[in-house]
Amino acid sequence: MSNYIINHLRELESEAIFVIREIAAQFENPVLLFSGGKDSILLTHLAKKAFFPAKIPFPLIHIDTGHNFPETIAFRDELVEKLGVTLVVGSVQEAIDKGRAKEETGADASRNSLQIVSLLDTLEEYKVDAAMGGARRDEEKARAKERFFSHRDEFGQWDPKNQRPELWNLFNGRKNYGEHFRVFPISNWTEMDVWEYIKLENIDLPMLYFSHQRDCVVRDGVILANSEFIKLKEGEEVVNMTIRYRTCGDMPITGAVESTADDLDKIIEEIATTRTTERGGRADDKRAETAMEDRKKQGYF
Amino acid sequence: MDYQDIELLRFTTAGSVDDGKSTLIGRLLYDSKSIFQDQLDAVEASSKSKGFDYVDLSLLTDGLKSEREQGITIDVAYRYFATPKRKFIIADTPGHIQYTRNMVTGASTANLAIILVDARKGMLEQTHRHAFIASLLRIPHAIVCVNKMDLVDYSEEVYTQIVADFKAFSSKLDIKDIQFIPISALNGDNVVNRSENMDWYDGSTLMYHLETVHISSDHNLVDCRFPIQSVIRPHTIEHQDYRGFAGRIDGGIFKPGDKVKSLPSGFVTTIKTIELNGEQISEAFAPMSVTMTLEDEIDNSRGDMIVRENNVPEVGQDIEVLVSWMSTKPIQARTKVVIKHTTNETVGMVKELKYKIDINTLHRIEDIDKVEMNDIARLSIRTAKPIFFDAYKKNRQTGSIIIIDEQTNETIGAGMII
Numbered sequence: 001m002s003n004y005i006i007n008h009l010r011e012l013e014s015e016a017i018f019v020i021r022e023i024a025a026q027f028e029n030p031v032l033l034f035s036g037g038k039d040s041i042l043l044t045h046l047a048k049k050a051f052f053p054a055k056i057p058f059p060l061i062h063i064d065t066g067h068n069f070p071e072t073i074a075f076r077d078e079l080v081e082k083l084g085v086t087l088v089v090g091s092v093q094e095a096i097d098k099g100r101a102k103e104e105t106g107a108d109a110s111r112n113s114l115q116i117v118s119l120l121d122t123l124e125e126y127k128v129d130a131a132m133g134g135a136r137r138d139e140e141k142a143r144a145k146e147r148f149f150s151h152r153d154e155f156g157q158w159d160p161k162n163q164r165p166e167l168w169n170l171f172n173g174r175k176n177y178g179e180h181f182r183v184f185p186i187s188n189w190t191e192m193d194v195w196e197y198i199k200l201e202n203i204d205l206p207m208l209y210f211s212h213q214r215d216c217v218v219r220d221g222v223i224l225a226n227s228e229f230i231k232l233k234e235g236e237e238v239v240n241m242t243i244r245y246r247t248c249g250d251m252p253i254t255g256a257v258e259s260t261a262d263d264l265d266k267i268i269e270e271i272a273t274t275r276t277t278e279r280g281g282r283a284d285d286k287r288a289e290t291a292m293e294d295r296k297k298q299g300y301f
Numbered sequence: 302m303d304y305q306d307i308e309l310l311r312f313t314t315a316g317s318v319d320d321g322k323s324t325l326i327g328r329l330l331y332d333s334k335s336i337f338q339d340q341l342d343a344v345e346a347s348s349k350s351k352g353f354d355y356v357d358l359s360l361l362t363d364g365l366k367s368e369r370e371q372g373i374t375i376d377v378a379y380r381y382f383a384t385p386k387r388k389f390i391i392a393d394t395p396g397h398i399q400y401t402r403n404m405v406t407g408a409s410t411a412n413l414a415i416i417l418v419d420a421r422k423g424m425l426e427q428t429h430r431h432a433f434i435a436s437l438l439r440i441p442h443a444i445v446c447v448n449k450m451d452l453v454d455y456s457e458e459v460y461t462q463i464v465a466d467f468k469a470f471s472s473k474l475d476i477k478d479i480q481f482i483p484i485s486a487l488n489g490d491n492v493v494n495r496s497e498n499m500d501w502y503d504g505s506t507l508m509y510h511l512e513t514v515h516i517s518s519d520h521n522l523v524d525c526r527f528p529i530q531s532v533i534r535p536h537t538i539e540h541q542d543y544r545g546f547a548g549r550i551d552g553g554i555f556k557p558g559d560k561v562k563s564l565p566s567g568f569v570t571t572i573k574t575i576e577l578n579g580e581q582i583s584e585a586f587a588p589m590s591v592t593m594t595l596e597d598e599i600d601n602s603r604g605d606m607i608v609r610e611n612n613v614p615e616v617g618q619d620i621e622v623l624v625s626w627m628s629t630k631p632i633q634a635r636t637k638v639v640i641k642h643t644t645n646e647t648v649g650m651v652k653e654l655k656y657k658i659d660i661n662t663l664h665r666i667e668d669i670d671k672v673e674m675n676d677i678a679r680l681s682i683r684t685a686k687p688i689f690f691d692a693y694k695k696n697r698q699t700g701s702i703i704i705i706d707e708q709t710n711e712t713i714g715a716g717m718i719i
Binding site for chain 1: 388627702711
C-alpha cells in the first residue's frame, strides 16, 4: 500500500466491482450467467464483495446442457445455498424435447451450440435486460474485441463492427425495448490473474480443477472424460489418467490436461510454464478459425 | 514471482497503416513469451497458407474475420502480457483516419501511449493526429518508436531527423513525458532485446521503459472525489440500520474520521468506516472500489458525490468541453442529448459550437455549423441538473463526459471538460 499504488489484482478487482455495481444500478433485471466454471465462480465472489453486507441483488442463471460434470452441479447448489441467492436453471434438454433445438448427431456431437437457444429463451422468459458473464478478452481472439457493456439487438445478436465506444469508466447501458446487454466485468483478467486472485482470496473451486484420477478417452489429441455422453470411435480405448481441467464446459467437449498439480500453488506454477492456451483443449473452438466469432454473433456467450 | 507487488500499466498503441504496429505487439508478446504454442502454430499455418516465407506476427492480433480478410485492424482490441515486473494491458487501436474514435477510446484509460513512426516515411498526418490525441486525452507518458530502422540501414541521421521533427510538433502540445526509441519490430531490435545494429543509441529498450516508467503519480491524490454508485441497505436483522455508500474513488485519499461534504445537499459529516466485504480499510484512494459509511444519516443516492469540506469541485449546469465526435451523424447547435458524467446521468442541450481544431496545424476553425465524425471541437453544453465536475486537466474521471443520442442510445461523443 506504500506510495498509494494498488497491485494489479486489486486494481482488476476494483474495476470488476465497479462494473458489477454499474450493472445493478443501470438495469432493472440483471442476472449473472453461472456456468460452474472458475470464471463464473470468481464473478460470483466479486458480486458478493460488491454488495456486502447485503446479498447479491440478482439471480444466477445456469444453462444446463444435461452434459455437465456432476461435480459442477453439486458445487453450484452448495454455493447458491451458502450465498442465499436465487438460481434459475435453463434446460437444453427441455429445449430439445420441445423441438426448439435439434441435437447434433455423430460421434463428435455436442450440445455446445444448442445452449444459444436455451440461453436466449431463458433471458426472454425472465425479461432479462443485462446478463453478466465471466468471459475474458484473453481467452479467444473474438472475445478480445468485446466491450465491458456489449449491446445485443432484439434477436440477441452481436455486431462486432457496430459496438459502442467505451471511454474512461463511463458505461452506456441505455437501450431500446427488447434489446439487452451482455456485460463482462472480468474482461481484463488473464488466466494467471484469475488463479492468483483465487489464491489471494482463498476461493473454493470444484475438485475438477485439481489433479485427480479419471477414466479418459484421447480423441484428436484432446483428453476427454469417459462418460455416458461419449461414443467410442473405432480404435479408441478408455485409459485411467492423472489429470485436471483448466476450463470446465460440457463433459464431451472439455479437454483435460495431464497434471499432478493438486493445490493452487502448483497450478499457478504449472500455468506459468505451460505453452498452450486454456481453450486449446476446447473441441468447440477447433471447428473453424472463427468458430467463436460465428457463435457469438448468433448470441452465444 | 511475488505477484502481490506487480503494478498494472495500461498502454495504447497508435500507428498509421502498415507501419508495423501489429508486428510490434506480436513482437512484445513473442519476446516476453506471452504467446502460447497453439496460438503460434495457428499463426504459422495462416502465414504459410498466405504464401509468406516468414511468420506474420500481426496475425496474432487481428482477430475478426473481416480484419483477417482485409489485413487491417478495424476495432480496439485488448491484449495482455506480463513480465516479472509488471502486467500490461494493450489497447490496440487502428491507425486509419476514419477510426479516430477508436484511438480516443483506447487512449481514455491509458497511462502510456506508444506512437509509431515509419523510419522511411517520417512524420505523417496520422502521426500528428496520434500525438495530438495522446495530448488531448492527457496520457501521462508517451514513447515514440521510430520503426523499420532495418530498412534505413539503421541510420542515426534518419532517426535524429525524425526526433527533431516530432519535437517541433509536440512542443505545441501538452505531453509531460516523451521518450524516443529506434526499433525494428520485425527483427526485434530494441524491443525486448538491445539492438546490435545501433551502437549509436545508448537509451533503453522499449520493454525496459515499459517496465520501469514511473506511474504511481498518475492518479490525482490531492482532490478527494467519491461519486456514489449505489446505496447498500441489507435490511437484515443483523444490519438493520446499515447504510453504505458504494463507489470507486476518483481522487484524493479518504480516511475514517475525515470531515466530508456531500453534494449536492452540502451536508457536512464524518466518515465512520471505509470497508469492502466487511473488512475495514484505513485509507482509500483512486482507483479503489469501496463502501463508505457516514456518522450522520444523510439521504445520499446514486449520482451524489462525497468530497472534502474545503476542497469541492465545480457545481453547475454550464460546461465547456472539447469533444471527439464519434457518430456518423453530425451534431448541430440546439440539439438535445443525454450526458453521462461520473455516476450521474442528465439531459443536456448543446448550446453552441465554438470551433473545430485542425489536427495538423492545431489551428482553430471558427464559424462552424456542424461537428462531424472524427472532428475535435469545442462545445458549450447546458445540463438539466447541476453536475459536480473538475477540469479534465485536473482529474480524468471527474473531468470527462460521454454524450449519448437520445433516440438511438448510441454513444456519439466523448468530452473533456475545460
